[in-house]
Amino acid sequence: MALDTSDLLARSDIGDELLPGTTLFHGSYRITRFINSGGFGITYLAQDSLGREVVIKECFSSNFCRRSQSRVRARSAGTREHLSKLVRAFLREAQSLALLRHPNIVGVHQVFEENDTAYMVLDYIRGHDLLEIIDEKPADLTPAMIVRMTGKLVAALAYIHDNQLLHCDIAPDNIFVTPAGEPVLIDFGASRRTAAGAAQKYSGLSVVKDGYSPHELYTVGGNSGPWSDIYALAASLYHAISGQAPENCQTRLSALAEKRADPCKPLAGHVAGYPPGFLETIDRAMAVMPTARFQSAADWLKALPQPEPKAERKVVLVRRVVPAPAAATEPARETPRAAAVPVAPVVPMPARPRRPATRVAEVDLSGLRRISGFRGGWLIDALTGSVMASEAGGAEPEVADRALAAVAQANLQAFAPGDAVEDIQIARTDRLHLIRPLDRTPHVFICVTLDRETANPALARMQLRRVAQAVRL
Template identity: 60%
Template sequence: MALDRLSDDLEITDELPVGTTIFHGQYRITKFLNSGGFGITYLAKDSLNRDVVLKECFVGAFCRRSQTRVRPRSESGRVHLGKVMRGFLREAHTLAAMSHPNIVRVHQVFEDNDTAYMALDYVRGYDLLQVVDEGKMHLAAGQLVDLARKLLSALDHIHQRGMLHCDVSPDNICLSLSGEPVLIDFGAVRSATAQDASLQTGLSMVKDGYSPYELYSGGATAGPWSDLYALGATLYHAITGAAPADCQSRLSAAVERRPDPVTPLAGRFAGYPAGFLESIDRAMSVRPSARVQSARDWLSALAPRDTAGDRSIVLLRKAPVTGGSVRPVRPVRPG
């Protein structure tokens, strides 16, 4: 009997099983999608039988599953989980205030199972990491430039509202089947004003290869230039097929007067408009003051769009893997 119970315990997983209904039956889980530092995401059907993405506030370091309910692992975990939940709800309200075609939309936020959920648009397609590393789509130079413009417009929309995304990376950019980019996962969103801590999520997070050094350091000042570094690193991955070296290694190399482990893009790849690759190199400067300072400035510096040369993104059945991967995510406990 004890062995049977042990076997049952070993089969317990964090995610809710397919078929689970939530919020008085308004949502039914149809598929587990992913889990990350701030929660678990599912594909679900709403009460009108439409596909939506459900994001559940669940941080495994602080909580556990008891049937469908979420329980803190300890008293200290209860405090941390409370902070994360408040941040999760703020994330939903932050997204609800956004209105941009390249930012994911939130439909509803609610509490159930002693945690919080949000219902989001379901984007049919792939994330940029799958596109690059698994060859799900073919992205030509002109299409990458167009993608950069749209993401810069989305970041400008966020920054003009006094916020920072703080987690721009290939796996947080979805591409619809028509190639339209959508920025997702606002779990690390924070205020762009250093004195305003009201928008902090309760957890901070860095992602090696994409996060600038100021996000690793509690005393450094983040700003729009921080998101632009991450976008530059994301574009670097899309162009070269591999994630760049992490910013900590780059900073150490600079201090020790060794060569930068990130090779500049300028002059290495054909087919891009004049100045485009140089703008990515500048956005990826280790020193914040050397970067382009705003998304609007970066947009203004790009050459006018050549609509005559645009081609649709091609969906591929199978293509060789080009290499590279998202670097480790490092969630940090709140202070």
């Protein structure tokens, strides 16, 4: 490690952070500035060896350690073991996080040890955290935007829990929003591993944030689980919707024990502009008692109302007019010839029966965008192979339409008439295709293309089923 102190020796405002110009990991990264510090670490903006901006998080807790030049030392003999556990936990969870690939979760590029502590290198995301937006640009947080963000964040949470991890520090300042309005969960410094869907008694270090942390995180040995992250995400959304941080969960618990009214007012019935049932899911996710909340993010995702706000719908009208049957051709008349040779009359060919047209009054496939790894979705008529409606993703629509229509049509035609087909899954290189016939019109089906690395097939099937059930022909 190298340290450039040429213009910083006279500074008196330097705290525990490393100085700008410090290089890490054999010169691969150079710190450009301090960003912030929290309960488990210090965050810096840095550049890698190719000049690209990255974020580096250093494992550093001011309660247990101090800076000695660049090295990290325990504050006392009594805190040495705590610091050692903290570094080991930081490394373990950073290595787990490096395996996650999801568009709404910050990416971890590298994990390494240096200066007697540990570091993780993360994506640098441009934009603002949710807390900044709430404080400075609350008008940007429209109901449509919050509904859209909620679906993506809950799906990201389900992905984290499916990988046997808990975030344990979800709050508005740990939800980043890009200029395109894409929410990204950041700062996994307090995360820890747990059995999927199981409670975990945790007696180590924990971060609690008044207003956002559930009461089980305040207590040593409290049973934390997916429901703990669910509470924290719901409390963050509550702040974005109401403009005020919710009451401390410990205060709410005391009121409940004393049989007083909950000081945290529910959103349902008090806030307008949201789809029916949406605010009720946030109120439930914020229940004081863990058993009253959703027990998994997948349950929450399933409970979210399907229809998007009308202003967000993309409606496709498809009308195919069946032409009238061709008129019968009259027999050809005999033409006088020099030689009286009888000419046989031309027998008209019977008109080929035409398949009835499928009429689509209104199709809304926008719910497919809630599926992790979404690339594109199409409504296809198996009888003709025609694309009746589409919700385009990042792929080239025309090429993808034709390819996916052919794949879906071939697979459905392989089944005998009357066979019950719930859905078909096709894996092709870096993509995953899901094909689901409509229950009432099985010759019409929805096809969706997903990125294989970021898709969760179980959650994708659940959301695809809901979209298919909402289509009316």
